[in-house]
Amino acid sequence: MSFKFSDLLRSPFAVLASKLDLDFAMCCTAFVVNLFNFFFKRRSREIDEGEANDNAATNNGIVRAASSPHTSTEGRGMITSSSYDYEVFLSFKGSDTRERFTDFLYTSLEDVGLRAFKDDEELRVGEEFAPELLKAINQSKISIPIFSKDYASSIWCLKELVCMVECWKTRGLKIMPIFYDVTPSEVRYQTQGYGEAFRSHKKKKRYDEETMGEWKAALSAVGAINGWDLQSMPNRREAKFAKKVTQEVFNELKKAYLVVSNNLVNVDHHVNEIMDMIGDRKSETRIIGIHGMGGIGKTTIAKIIYNKLSNNFENCCFLSNIREMSQLKGIECLQNQLFCGIVKCKVTDIRNIDEGIMIIKERLSNKRVLLLLDDVDEKNHIDALVGECDWFPKGSKVIITTRKKDILDVPQVDYSYEVNSMDPNRSLQLFSKHAFRRDYPLVEYINKSYKVINIAGGLPLALEVIGSLLSRTKKEMWDVILEKLENVPHAEVQSKLKISYDALDFRQKCIFLDIACLFIGYDKDVVVHFWDESKLFPEEAMEVLQNMSLIKIKEDKKIWMHDQLRDLGREIVHQESNNKIQKQSRVWNPAASLAFLRRHEGEIKVEALRLKSNCTFTYEDFMRLSNLRFLEVVDNQKVNYGAESRFLQHKMLSNVPPGNVFQENSNLLLQLQWLSWHNIPQILDITNFSGKNMVILDLSNSKITQHWNGWSHMKVMKKLKVLNLTECCCLERTPNFSAQENLQHLILQGCVNLVEIDRSIGQLKHLVSLDIRYCSNLRRLPIEPVRWKALEELLIDSTLIKEIPNCQGMKNLRIFTASNSAIITLPHSIGELTTLEYLSLDNCRCLERLPDSIVNLESLIEMDIRGTMIKKLPDSIGNLKNLKVVKMTGSLISKIPDTLWTMEKLEEIEAAVNQRLHVKIGNGIYRSQSLRILNFGYAKIYTAPKFPESLISLHLSMLYMKTFPDLSNLSNLKELYLSFDARTYDVRSYELPKDAMPWWIGKLSKLESLSLSSSYVTTLPTDISLLPQLKALDLACSNLCCLPRLPSSLLSLFLCNCRSICSTDLSNLKKLSSLTIQSSAITEIRGLNCLENLEDLHLYCVAQLNILPDISNLKKLKSLRVRLCGNLVEIQGKLPQSLEELMICSCDSLRKLPDLSSFRGKKRVDRKANLLLCQEKFVEFEGDETNKRAKIEYEYGSEGEDSESKYEYEGDETNKRAKTEYEYGSEGEDSESKYESEGEDSESKYESEGEYEE
Known part of the structure; x- marks a missing residue:
């Protein structure tokens, strides 16, 4: 049984203290408190510390805080992503005030929902400043030092005070001192008892003058702050005074706090990225825009950020629903609201927008402000409310939310951020919070929950609305509601x-x-x-x-x-159309289209129609579609185009002569502009079809050849701009294009038998895009591209074309791709493509060099030469001033020109898997502040320079480095991959010290993914636990002795070849979703049952592991794989109901399987369940879509040996014990397996609710 201090202080004694005479109530309360302290003080301390450690993510809520101490936004779906575990930090001398005033104040704060940290001095051990105290001060919004007579005699109190002052100076922590039984002057000037305390400290000679000087400075600074002087108050009614302090603290916090939901999910990464844009509080004024579609969560994210920043600002203002308010009351009303909210005055009469601009600009110019402008709809809203950045002093922050991205494209806005939809996993979690009041759905509602996820499409608003609707609905009505939502969107959304x-x-x-x-x-x-x-x-x-x-x-x-x-x-x-399909302007459902044509007589006003290709539609059907502009015939089934093609004769044209759906009436479908007919029949005659208004003709995946009679009719299509013949596999030669003089897009992608393009293509003066990718038999272009002056895209990937004759005339070419083609050389004239932006030559295995003229491509942004035989980059590559991306992985390049490091716009260099490459990185790279991605995996680097701070991704092989590089300056780095294990190579030139350690890792505060492979790393720095955004950790360090405490933000942990680690504690990794341990010497996995969000647990070749701890608490576990764990004897506990895949393979010592009843009984999960259980070999368990039936297949093989293995496993009443016999046949023979269960024969039937069969 556990107790909390706050629980006792909410007892009837504490209630009496606020209503009856203080002395009587105080006696009662003191008695209870003393009794509590004597018996349970240390236990309470342990509980409080445990709760504090559990609260890794923080909370901003005033009313919410007391009732919801767990605030992890990832693991528990929460909520505000605040950086505050505690709103208030209380610093006091325990023997002076604990049993009276401090306890009253602490209780009073908690009673109004404020989470306060009350340090107990007597429970401290030694004189080292406890990390939890430092964290509590750093993460509090308000600190209240309670100055009593002996406060200065406490070393801990003085250390706490110094920390408060530092936070006050660096981040604007609010300090509200209470002078309990001393005067402010005693504290400020260290007189009387405070002076005596310092003389005592000096005599002890345990602290130097500098330290005591810091203490005195802190006392002087805080003593000068206006606070509460309890000593000067008459009657000294401490309970009443505690309530007064609480009210003022509450008001101080409430003034800027915005209420947000307790059921939010996956907001941390949004908040962190926007906070990076905002910068620290001392930086320049920042105006940040957040944009996205309605209901995506913009306002919620903005509120969370506002709450995080509000404690640093005296002047805060939130303007909500600006679009609506400006329409109803005008912008002047908003200006007035802004001004009065900052200066705390009554309503000001702002008569027009210009006057409001003048008042805001002049009267607020000396006030550092925090503004949240929600749902801004016009640029003039920004002009009228925040104007220019110089309206407000340095350090001001303005957050704008809007649906319109373009209104953020103004000089005032420093950064814009887009909020995108949620992924399916987070969507499921958010929906479950509203529908089931938990983080995941009930097992029997998983299928229905996934239906909702599909309907909502990751839109938080839809997930919340539908979840709340279903939570109030009887379960038997869910199917009806979901069916309706699939056809009729929810009105509120x-x-x-x-x-x-x-x-x-x-x-x-x-x-x-x-x-x-x-x-x-x-x-x-x-x-x-x-x-x-x-x-x-x-x-x-x-x-x-x-x-x-x-x-x-x-x-x-x-x-x-x-x-x-x-x-x-x-x-x-x-x-x-009043829900009348014949009046609809667009009919998009092919299944309903034919019935729509048949059911309604007379002219139909539809303009766009989508039909099934295997339907029966006639000439008369089309005659009534005089307004049709768009017709798409969808190929839902593969059609047989053989000699007995019934597609035309019996299905499509039941009322007309075969082969001519359009009869002899040239007035049919006169308005048609877009015809998309996939798999159009070779024998379809469209000779009399009017195509004079045709703009787009799409005949993809058709069996037509060069002899199709429809080509001749294309001569009337003078307006044709797009011709799509993708994957017309029977086409060997293209038709004549001379009549299509306006053609702009010609798509021949995937015409694998195409060997010739008609030379008339040279007459297409307006051709913008030519796509002949994957025409694997095409060997040459029909003409020199010099004629294609309008061409912007030339795509010849995966063709047999060996050369481009002349590029001189393609003055507008922007994109040229020839990946996996037979190109052997590029013409010198390629240098004249001054508009070329993207050049892709990857995997051109015959291409050995780039022409020198390539350095003249002044517009080039990206160059991809991966997998080519190119050995050298031009020395003058630095002339490509606009180049941002260079990819050369797998090429033969052995040296990078020095000029590459001086390119001002270069963002990405990729040269991985290139062991020929000797990289000498000049110090000039530090000045490349645009460089974001650098990948030199496996390249030979001898010295690592100082990399630019702009890097967000770095891959390095340190095989040839003499020293461990210092990367401590890379404050923006998100991905880091370091490899320096000599076993990958034949030669190692240098060896790092055996105790090499990346000491700077803890400084990379934005790191999200870390991969470290080395036999030279023996320890990791302990401050790796302070990386707040680290989500993926991959370690392959054979001599790493132990794992330090890892950051609680981790989502994925991969330990490979960590042969020196025997034990690891993962209990704090509440958010971990994937854990893989491979080829390691781990003997125990502590804290495994605490990983409540774990979805994948994979153990490979963990030879020393004897027992896999109880995993029944892993409610989200989907995949469990255990292979080659030779000493594993037991898997404890039941399998969780969420499990979808189970593999236990080659675990020779395992004699007892886990309880399989829940796994075999899963029949409602809409996914295929796989079970692999084997001793040396596999047994496969498969379920169909509904998992109501299962098939058990046994695959065994042996070299003539017979063996028998017995398993015991726990299950339901009919399957509590089973004996499995494996009968291995001789070499080459099929083997058999027999299951005996409860006396049944070898061919056993496994029943799960009566639905399993052999």
Whole structure:
């Protein structure tokens, strides 16, 4: 049984103290306190310390703090990512005040929800300043020193006071002193008892003058602060005074605190990255913009950051819903709210925006402020509220949230940050918090939970709303609600998202709806031609949609839209037609399209239609589609195009003569601009089809040849701009393109039998992109590219083309890729491609050199020569002033020119797996402040220079280094990979000291991933535990003797070949999701049952491990693999219900399996479950999609030996004991395995709720 001090102080005695006469109540309370101190003081201290250590992530909540002390944002889904474990730190001399005033104050603070750290001086050991005290002071918002007569006689109290003053100076810690039974002047000038205390310290000669000088300076500084003078108060009613102090402390904290949810997940990385942008409190004024789609969590993240910073500012202001407020009450109202919130005055009459600007600029120019402007919608909001950076003094911070990215593109904004959707795992955790009030779903609701995750698409708003809805709904109704949500979006979520849609103009809305219904995943450069024909000004519209976070254009130019926004667009189309499909402007569901055509007579106003290719549609169907602009025939099934092709004769054209769906009427589909027909039949006749308005023709994956009669009809397609013939595998020669004079995009990707491109391609003066990638039989271009003056993209990857004849005329070429091609040389004229930005030649195994003229590519941004036979880079490569990325991994380059290190814009150098490379890195690299990624894995580096602080990723092989490099200055480094193990190589030139240690690792505060491979490292620095963002740790250090305490932020830990580590304690790694131990001498894994977020546990060749501790508490464990652990005799506890994969292999000493009942009984998980159990060989357990049936297969083989192995395992009543006999057949024969269970024959049936069979 455990007790807490605060529990007793909330007893009836403490209540009496606030309502009855103080003396009587104090006697009662004192009695209880003394009794408690005598029996339970040390136990309470241990509990309090344990709680403090558990609170690795911090909490900012005032009301929340007392009831929710666990605040890890990753492991427990929390919440604020605050840096405060305690709001208040109490410093006092125990014998003077503990049993009276301090206890009253501590209780009073906790009663209003403030988490206070109350240090107990008598429980300290020795004179070393305890780390938990330093942490508590550093992480508190307010420190309250209680100055009593003997305060200065306590060394600990003085040390605490010095730490407070340092925090006050460095981060603005609020100090609120209480002068209990001394005057402020005694403290400030060290007179009377304080002077005597210092004379006593001096006599002891244990502390030098400098230390005592620091103590005196701290007393003088704090003594000068206005505080509470209890000695001067009449009656000295301490309980009442404690309440007064509590009220003032509460008000001080409340003034800037913004309430955030207790159920947030995965906000730490957002907060940390934005805090890096903000900088420290003494830096220049920072204006930071946070943008993203509605409901993505911008405001919540901004509030958390605001709460973290608020303690450092006297002047804080939060303006919410600026878009709405400006529309209702005008910007002047917001200006007035800002001004009055900072100066703490009554309402000021600001009559117009200009007057408000003048007042804010002049009256607030001397006030360092913290501002949060939420939901800013226009640039003039920023101009009117924060203006220029010089409006506020140095150190001010302004945070802006908005849906519109473009309004942040103003000089005032220093940095912008985009908030993206949540990944599926975090989505599941957030949904579970709202639906189940826990971090993971109940086993029987896993499938349903994943349905919700798919519906929500990682949008926090949707996850919260749907989770809360289901939590209030009877479980038997869940299927009905989920089915509805899959077809009809939730109204609350949609109303939030529709705000952005309503802000669009007519043309932008059309494009938004087109994307939502049709074009998600389509190439942006192709789709714009469709909108161009309709005069929708797509370039401008798409820029607006991107700025408002309604769409994204991915790196491959594909259009991306969030699922919830997609559903919003489709619901708008439904509502515009009053849910009548014949009135819809767009019909995107192929399954409903044919019924739609059949069911409605007369003209149909649909403009975009998607059909199934294996449906029956007729000439009459198309006659009623006079407004159709977009037609896509989706190939849902592979169609047989043989001699008896029924696709045309019996399915498509049931009412017309075979082979001519368009009859003889040239007026059919006159408005059609986009025809996409994958797998179009070779015999389909489109001769009389009107294609005069055709802009985009997509015939991908079709069986058409050069003899198809449709080519001749293409002559009428004068407007054609895009022709897509991707993977037309029967095509050997292209058609004549002379009639398509406006063609801009020709896509022949994957036409594997193509051997010739018609020479008429040279007449395409407007050709912008030519894609002939993976045309593996194409050996040459039909003409010299000199004619393609408009060409911007030339893609010839994986072709047999050996050379480009002449590049002279391609003045607009931006992208040239020839990866895995047969290119043997580049023409000298390539130097004339002054607009070229991207050059990819990776894996061109015949390419041995670059032409000298390549240094004339003044616009080149990225050059990729990985896997080539190139041996040298041009010495004048430094002339490429815009070059940012150089990739040369696997090439034959042996030396890097010195000029490379002087390039001002260079961001990334990749030269891994290149053992020929001798790298001499000049000291000039330190001045390359744009360099972010440096990968020299396995290259020969003899001396490591001082690297630039801008690096975020560094891969180094230190095989040839004489000393361990000093990387302590790399404060921005996120990834570090160091390898210097000689066994990988034949020769080692130098040896590091046997006790080499990267002492500087603890200084890399932003490090997220660390990989260290070395037999020379014997210890790791203890301050590695202070790396707050380290998520992945990979150690392969054979002489590493022990692991220090690792940072609690770790998500992945990989220990390989750590043969000197016998034991490790992982109990503090609450967030760890993956643990792998391989080829190690570990005999025990302590704290394994504490890893509540562990999903993967893999143990390979851990020969000394005897017992795998109880894993039944690992509620999220999905994969357990144990292989080649020869001395393992027991796996303790039951298997967790979450387990999806179990492998126990070649564990010769294992005679007792874990309880398999929960694993075999998992029948509702919508994933394939795998069980591999073997002694030398494998047994495989497979489940189908519903896991209601299982098949057990035994695969054994032996060289003629018979053996028998018996297993005991715990399970349900019918499977408590089983005997497994392995009968190994002779060499070459099939083997058999027989299971006997409860008297059954060798062919046993395993039942789990009656659903398993052999």
